[in-house]
Amino acid sequence: MAELNLKQIEDRLNEEFRTSGDENRKLVFWYDDRAEFAEDVDSLQLDNAKILHLMPDNQFATKLFLEREDRTTNYLIYAPFSKPDVHENHLEDILLYSRRFYADRASLLAVDLGIGEEWKPVLEAHIRFFANKERTKKFYDLGISQYDGTTIRLGMICALAGARTCSLEEALRIVLDEESQENHRIFNELARYDLMDSFWDLCARHFGLAWENPSIAKLVLALFVTCAAHEIMETVPNSWEPFKMRKTGNAIAFLDSMMNSVVYQAVFDRLSLFASQQLHVADSLKTYPLESLIACGCFADVDTLLIQWIAGRLEAEDVDAHLGDYRIPALCEFRKKTHFGQQREHIYDMFICAIRLEMLTRQSYPDGFQNIIKDYKNHLYQIDTDYRHFYYHLDKLADASAYEPLRILIENIYTNEYLGKLLPEWNAGIMEDKVLSVIPLQRDFYDHYVANSKDRVVVIISDAMRYETGRELFDRLADNPRSEVKIEAMLSTLPSYTRLGMSALLPHQKLELSPEGKELVDGAYCIDIQSREKALQARQPLARCVSFDDLKHMKTRDMRDIFTGQQVIYVYHDQIDVRGEHAEDEVFQACEEAVKEILDFIEKVHNGANTHHFIVTADHGFIYKRNKVQESDKIGNVHHHDIVKRRYIISQEGIQEDGVQNLNLGYLLGNEDSRMVSFPIGTSVFKTRGSGGQNYVHGGSSPQEMLVPVIEVHMERGKADMRTVQVRFINTISKITNLITTLDFIQSEPIGDAVKEATYLIGFMDAEGQPISNEITYVADSREEDPAKRTFRLRFTFKNQDYDINQSYFLVIKNVETGIVVFRHPFIMDLPFAGDFGFDL
Numbered sequence: 062m063a064e065l066n067l068k069q070i071e072d073r074l075n076e077e078f079r080t081s082g083d084e085n086r087k088l089v090f091w092y093d094d095r096a097e098f099a100e101d102v103d104s105l106q107l108d109n110a111k112i113l114h115l116m117p118d119n120q121f122a123t124k125l126f127l128e129r130e131d132r133t134t135n136y137l138i139y140a141p142f143s144k145p146d147v148h149e150n151h152l153e154d155i156l157l158y159s160r161r162f163y164a165d166r167a168s169l170l171a172v173d174l175g176i177g178e179e180w181k182p183v184l185e186a187h188i189r190f191f192a193n194k195e196r197t198k199k200f201y202d203l204g205i206s207q208y209d210g211t212t213i214r215l216g217m218i219c220a221l222a223g224a225r226t227c228s229l230e231e232a233l234r235i236v237l238d239e240e241s242q243e244n245h246r247i248f249n250e251l252a253r254y255d256l257m258d259s260f261w262d263l264c265a266r267h268f269g270l271a272w273e274n275p276s277i278a279k280l281v282l283a284l285f286v287t288c289a290a291h292e293i294m295e296t297v298p299n300s301w302e303p304f305k306m307r308k309t310g311n312a313i314a315f316l317d318s319m320m321n322s323v324v325y326q327a328v329f330d331r332l333s334l335f336a337s338q339q340l341h342v343a344d345s346l347k348t349y350p351l352e353s354l355i356a357c358g359c360f361a362d363v364d365t366l367l368i369q370w371i372a373g374r375l376e377a378e379d380v381d382a383h384l385g386d387y388r389i390p391a392l393c394e395f396r397k398k399t400h401f402g403q404q405r406e407h408i409y410d411m412f413i414c415a416i417r418l419e420m421l422t423r424q425s426y427p428d429g430f431q432n433i434i435k436d437y438k439n440h441l442y443q444i445d446t447d448y449r450h451f452y453y454h455l456d457k458l459a460d461a462s463a464y465e466p467l468r469i470l471i472e473n474i475y476t477n478e479y480l481g482k483l484l485p486e487w488n489a490g491i492m493e494d495k496v497l498s499v500i501p502l503q504r505d506f507y508d509h510y511v512a513n514s515k516d517r518v519v520v521i522i523s524d525a526m527r528y529e530t531g532r533e534l535f536d537r538l539a540d541n542p543r544s545e546v547k548i549e550a551m552l553s554t555l556p557s558y559t560r561l562g563m564s565a566l567l568p569h570q571k572l573e574l575s576p577e578g579k580e581l582v583d584g585a586y587c588i589d590i591q592s593r594e595k596a597l598q599a600r601q602p603l604a605r606c607v608s609f610d611d612l613k614h615m616k617t618r619d620m621r622d623i624f625t626g627q628q629v630i631y632v633y634h635d636q637i638d639v640r641g642e643h644a645e646d647e648v649f650q651a652c653e654e655a656v657k658e659i660l661d662f663i664e665k666v667h668n669g670a671n672t673h674h675f676i677v678t679a680d681h682g683f684i685y686k687r688n689k690v691q692e693s694d695k696i697g698n699v700h701h702h703d704i705v706k707r708r709y710i711i712s713q714e715g716i717q718e719d720g721v722q723n724l725n726l727g728y729l730l731g732n733e734d735s736r737m738v739s740f741p742i743g744t745s746v747f748k749t750r751g752s753g754g755q756n757y758v759h760g761g762s763s764p765q766e767m768l769v770p771v772i773e774v775h776m777e778r779g780k781a782d783m784r785t786v787q788v789r790f791i792n793t794i795s796k797i798t799n800l801i802t803t804l805d806f807i808q809s810e811p812i813g814d815a816v817k818e819a820t821y822l823i824g825f826m827d828a829e830g831q832p833i834s835n836e837i838t839y840v841a842d843s844r845e846e847d848p849a850k851r852t853f854r855l856r857f858t859f860k861n862q863d864y865d866i867n868q869s870y871f872l873v874i875k876n877v878e879t880g881i882v883v884f885r886h887p888f889i890m891d892l893p894f895a896g897d898f899g900f901d902l
Contacts, residue, residue: 069173070098070164071105077160078110078135087135088127088159090115090152096141097166097192110135117142120151127155137162166191174201176208183213190217190254203227214259221250228831229263230315234325240277241331248277268315269307269861278339279304285336285359287312291801291858294353298345308861310800310834314824316359317835320400321822329400330361337362352385355392358399367396368405371412376466380420389416398840411454411464414447415471421447422478430490431499433483437764438550441483442529445765448475449529452687453649472688480684480744484763488722488742491762497728503553503769504731506678507568507600510771511629516674519630519666521609522566523655524559525638525759527682530652531770534677537660538774542783542815543667545775553681553767555729555738556709558760559638560588562680562769566631567593568600572730574711578704590633601629609634613662617669624670634659641683641757648685648757667776675776679769683759684708684744690755695748696721696741703736707746708761710739720745722762785819786812786841787883788874791852796889797825797870800859804872808841808851818842820877823855825888827870833890834859838877864890 077089087110093099102112113136115123127136138152138159147153167184170176170191176184184191191197199220205212205227215227222232236247251257261275268287272279286304290297291313297305306312319325319332337343342362346354351370357363371389374382382389393409396402402409421444427436451471455461461468490496501509511518526534528550535548554561554572564580564587565572573581580587582596594606605627612620612632624630636658640651659677666672699705702712710716715723715737722742727734740761741747759766787809794804812818824836834857843851864870866889874884 067098067101067105069169071107073164074105074110074137074162075108077162078107078137086133088138088155089136089162090138090140090144090156090159091162091164092140092142092144093164094143095166095188095192097188098139098164099141100192100194102139105137107137110137112136113138115140115152117145120145124151124155174205174208176213180208180210180213183210187214187217187254187256190220190256196220199223211263214256215263217254218251218256218260218263221254221256222247229267230318233264233315234319234322234328237277237281237319237332238325238328241328241335267308268311271307278335281332282336282339284312284316285333286340288316288359289357292357292359293346293349294356295349301340301345310858311860311862313835313858314832314860317824317837318832320358321836321838326400333360333401336360352387355384355387355395358401361401361404364396364399364401364405367392368408368412372464372467375412375415375419376470378419378470380416389413398838407454407457408464411451411458414451414454415467418444418447418451418471419474422474426483426486428486428490430487430493430496433487433490433764434500434550434768437528437768441764442532444475444479445527445529446533448479449649449652449685453653456646456650468687472686476686476688476744480686480763480765484743487764488740488762491724492722497552499552501549501551501771503551503562503680504565504569504572506551506566506771510676510773512568512600514629514674517624517628517630517672518674518676519624519632519672520566521632521634521659521662521675521677522563523634523637523659523677523679525641525648525681525683526652526655526677526679526770527765528768528770529765530637530656531677531679531772533652534656534659535770535772537656538663538772540783540813540817543776545777547773549771549773550768551678551771553679553769555724555740555762555767556706556711556760557681557762557766558706558709559680563587563593563633566678566680567596569596571732573732573734574726574730576703578711593631597629597631603628604630606631606633608632609658609662613658617665620666621670624666624672632662634662637683641685645685645756646687648683663774663776673776675774677770677772677774681759682764682766682769683757684761684763684765685757686744687756690746694745696745697748699747700750702739705747705749706760707749708740708758708766710747711736712739713737715739783815783817785876786810786816787819788821788823788839788841790872790874790884790886795887796891797859798891800861800892801856802859803854803856805852805854806839807848807853808843811844811846811851812842813844821883822875822877824873825857825859825870826873828868832860833862833864833870859890859892864892866891 074089078087105112111134113123115138123138144150167181167188170184171178171181200216203216203219203226205216212227215229219227219232222235224231224235239247251260264270264275264280270283283304283306286297286301287306287309290305291309319329337360342360343365346362346366351367354363354366374389384392387395390413393413397406397409427433455464455468511520531548535546538544538546554565560580561574564582567582567587569582571583575581585592585596587593587596590606590608597604597606603626605623607623607630609632634655636655637648637651641648663675696718699710699716702710704711711726713736716739720742721739723737723739726736726738729738746758789807789809791805791807810816818841820838820840822836822838824832825834827833837855845851869887870890872886872888873882875882
């Protein structure tokens with residue numbers, strides 16, 4: 062480093078001033094022609110001399126000082142300029158009996174760094190660069206192992222850029238970052254130290270450029286054009302042709318390194334937008350066959366074109382549409398894994414939900430209550446899930462106006478083709494004899510699921526968690542290798558609303574609804590946690606009722622105090638219903654949050670409160686439609702009855718109106734109540750006072766309102782931890798003979814109970830870990846049991862450079878989350894025509 066250069070100078074000066082018995086004082090003149098050491102000279106530690114600064118305008122004063130004022134002290138006289146001509150030098154006579162000191166910074170650097178004499182002119186040509194300690198230290202810190210003209214110039218460029226390694230690509234990434242933000246500091250520095258030509262020469266050789274007037278703008282366009290030309294299965298527009306780089310692999314690898322880097326992704330996005338605007342990508346590619354653009358991942362405009370096409374096909378209900386080998390769901394899944402596709406993930410997920418919903422609603426619906434329940438549990442619930450997810454993803458978009466035609470279509474399909482056909486069949490079925498024996502009843506919940514549990518059981522009652530949301534929770538729980546999970550459907554009370562459902566879930570001999578509308582459990586009104594706990598303790602003294610909100614932020618020790626010594630704990634979770642009642646259009650977001658909250662809660666209680674048995678259920682479900690209820694969907698003239706709600710009426714005689722059915726309340730609750738429950742057979746509502754419940758309603762008769770999940774979870778300590786799925790290379794080749802090579806891989810096993818998905822970065826490296834190909838991000842998330850369906854093919858483009866056939870290069874697979882290299886396979890690079898055929902172009 063610079064400090065070592067100074068140490069050499071210091072040692073030589075101290076040798077000069079060493080007297081060895083000579084009592085005459087010594088004067089040493091140092092004319093530093095380029096002022097290279099002006100900043101360093103005062104830091105010199107001289108054993109037997111002082112430092113005197115000589116300036117062009119103080120020569121006579123210096124002469125007077127040395128010959129009259131101080132004639133005994135040894136001095137180093139430092140002059141940060143060339144020695145004046147003899148006729149202009151007032152100190153020429155002193156020089157006759159003094160000594161001259163010469164310090165050539167280039168020579169000192171060369172010796173210190175081990176740079177050969179033949180490269181010393183390179184140092185001399187750029188010696189101003191090394192006049193600054195900080196710049197010189199950055200150059201030293203690069204740790205360049207072998208010096209030549211190229212590495213010396215590249216090292217100075219990297220030092221100016223602030224790169225940590227002597228790498229053109231790393232320096233270029235930093236330059237592009239600053240230039241994309243209109244910060245020209247590095248370029249100004251390159252010009253100041255005469256390195257601009259070297260910079261462009263290095264870029265030209267690395268990427269295969271041949272420009273007379275290079276610029277950053279041209280370089281950016283060339284990088285993206287070269288990448289696009291590789292990915293688009295057609296010839297690029299004529300106006301792009303001049304920007305194509307000769308060394309395609311180097312350009313692709315460089316852009317991939319930025320795209321896959323957490324540090325440089327935003328830079329990549331800015332550069333891509335700039336290139337897109339300059340190249341008019343949106344207009345240029347508009348006429349291309351869309352199937353030729355599927356693999357292009359360097360422009361967001363490609364996603365825009367594909368998204369427009371998919372939206373059009375969905376609006377036309379063309380569920381069989383495809384581009385090349387990709388049908389719409391597969392196309393969406395593929396694009397989600399691309400860089401810009403990830404940024405549009407909600408759009409693609411929305412499309413997947415839309416097409417599944419379009420396909421699922423084309424089926425017919427079964428007759429008979431038992432058949433309907435069987436089909437709903439097996440697959441019909443998926444329609445409600447897809448509808449929920451469709452709106453969940455739609456609501457995540459900053460501007461969803463472009464998808465309003467699709468939204469209207471999905472809304473109509475869901476309302477008319479699904480609910481409009483299924484609900485009449487359901488309500489015809491519910492009038493059959495013995496329907497209350499088809500599946501377990503909510504009013505028998507405690508005796509059926511809780512009473513005989515030998516272990517402590519935590520019952521989580523999630524207000525308004527309908528069966529389809531419970532299935533999502535079940536699937537997530539089943540992925541935990543430490544759990545054994547099963548799910549059943551349970552028929553809620555009718556009417557299906559919170560206080561009655563919560564009461565039905567408590568142990569009781571008799572469940573009633575008083576004339577005033579109070580829900581009675583063995584004669585007691587159970588409206589809050591305290592009264593519900595009292596009813597629970599009447600059957601099981603070692604029992605507690607607690608609020609989920611009170612527990613979720615509680616410290617483990619405090620939570621353990623609540624659970625210790627208890628046999629049954631009812632936990633009341635109110636995420637979905639409270640949002641549905643007060644912010645209707647957020648109810649699907651609340652469903653997502655509810656699933657996550659319950660998952661986290663089970664894990665917390667299991668680990669912190671020594672509890673292994675959990676049951677998750679609900680008091681009721683709900684119907685949600687995004688479109689507001691129209692007046693034509695309201696059933697009027699009902700205010701004279703005893704209890705009137707939007708989805709049910711309780712009265713003595715029942716409602717005799719078209720579209721309304723009646724069932725005996727005592728039959729539904731298992732008591733002798735002679736009143737009738739009236740409910741719409743479809744999605745209509747009764748006309749009530751107030752404006753609530755325009756989108757989110759419950760209380761009536763539908764599978765969405767009455768089928769609630771019962772998820773039984775047994776957590777075990779001894780099971781194996783969750784393992785991460787692996788990706789394996791399945792080709793047998795070990796030699797690369799083409800700059801563009803396709804290789805086959807396989808996901809080791811399907812994602813499942815004990816296997817979780819993972820994201821891998823796959824590419825080729827040299828022995829020092831430097832990339833020599835593009836790096837591909839692959840998400841291993843397939844649940845396919847058939848191994849053939851878990852195989853995939855990746856295409857690698859190698860840098861066009863010289864490869865040593867006697868050296869090993871490696872295919873590397875790295876886990877993105879952990880940063881651990883999980884696979885490293887040696888390859889021989891047998892590319893006789895790679896590089897520049899021996900010419901340094």
